[in-house]
Amino acid sequence: MTPIPLNDLGRRTSPFREQLAAASDAVVRSGYFVLGPAVANFEREFAGYCGVEHCIGVANGTDALEIALKSAGVSPGDRVALCANAAMYGTSAVIASGAIPCYVDIEPGRSTMDPAELERIASGPDSLRAVIVTHLYGQMADMDAVSACAARHGLSVIEDCAQAHGAIDQKGRRAGSIGDAAAFSFYPTKNLGAIGDAGAVVTRSERVANLARQYRQYGWAGKYDNRLPGGRNSRLDEIQASFLSIMLPSLDAWNQRRRHIAMRYSREILNSRIDIHPCEGSDYVAHLYVVRSRHRDALKAHLASHGIASDIHYPIPDHRQACHAGRFDDVILHVTDRDSETVLTLPCFPELTDDEVSHVIDACNLF
Known part of the structure; x- marks a missing residue:
């Protein structure tokens, strides 16, 4: 493919x-x-x-x-x-x-x-x-x-x-x-x-x-x-x-297609090593479909080997950015820090074909 x-x-x-x-x-x-x-x-x-x-x-x-x-x-x-x-x-x-x-x-x-x-x-x-x-x-x-x-x-x-x-x-x-x-x-x-x-x-x-x-x-x-x-x-x-x-x-139709793709991911990715995003309702427009995995780097490499691009949104929380020069070192955000270490974004855009979505799902389930 x-x-x-x-x-x-x-x-x-x-x-x-x-x-x-x-x-x-x-x-x-x-x-x-x-x-x-x-x-x-x-x-x-x-x-x-x-x-x-x-x-x-x-x-x-x-x-x-x-x-x-x-x-x-x-x-x-x-x-x-x-x-x-x-x-x-x-x-x-x-x-x-x-x-x-x-x-x-x-x-x-x-x-x-x-x-x-x-x-x-x-x-x-x-x-x-x-x-x-x-x-x-x-x-x-x-x-x-x-x-x-x-x-x-x-x-x-x-x-x-x-x-x-x-x-x-x-x-x-x-x-x-x-x-x-x-x-x-x-x-x-x-x-x-x-x-x-x-x-x-x-x-x-x-x-x-x-x-x-x-x-x-x-x-x-x-x-x-x-x-x-x-x-x-x-x-x-x-x-x-x-x-x-x-x-x-075209925005509403695009959003509906995004939701359809996201719902397929949520229903069909069945892998205990990947935590899927629960997506229901119109309050989610699937700008990004983000999964979480303690094995993120391996999952990213696995997807790449199947010809599937992925990305990390976002790897460094604001309070840990180098530009602050330690200003926020005393800030403790447990959930934020954990997310930054586990989140991975899968392809999710309106023009993605059903076959491409199936390929992403199959690759995730093979991981």
């Missing part, structure tokens, strides 16, 4: 080539290249899709997190709670905001924030200002429990939806519609991906939205009138916005 990649963006874009080329040509002809009508159109579409009033297009998902934090009232020196298992994206945004990361452990088997741990930290002597809740791997966190804790302690809630486009909880709420603000990445590999970098902040709050629009463009209240300190040059361009508008109508 032809080698099976972890993802294949060529398969993703192939059906849209003519539309994408036409959209690119239309932008070039229009003379509007940044924050023009195509951006405004996508912002309306994506806000409606998420079930919120406002969408603010920015340059990438990490900028979206930083701008969401600032717009929700986080200031330099504030403490922000977040998990440490998502490759420094949230941590980078917190530090760029001048705030202080405060790490919370995750729920076993889910990789999302443990609300009991958040409550324990929020009840401690050092007050928190906000919490970033990451819907990791496309699995929505327990937003009711997190929101209740945040309300008790007066915390702003920022949803990190970079891997959860289109996820819907049991109350029918889309990822991004529950917190005070939410950040999305449209990096090409995301469930809704651009053909380059792009991101967005979404919110129900007009005040947060107005601040986000200022923060994305130098802190301007008007052209060349800088009112907000900490403003950025972080703007969504017309070509990426046009591409996203073309692909947005």
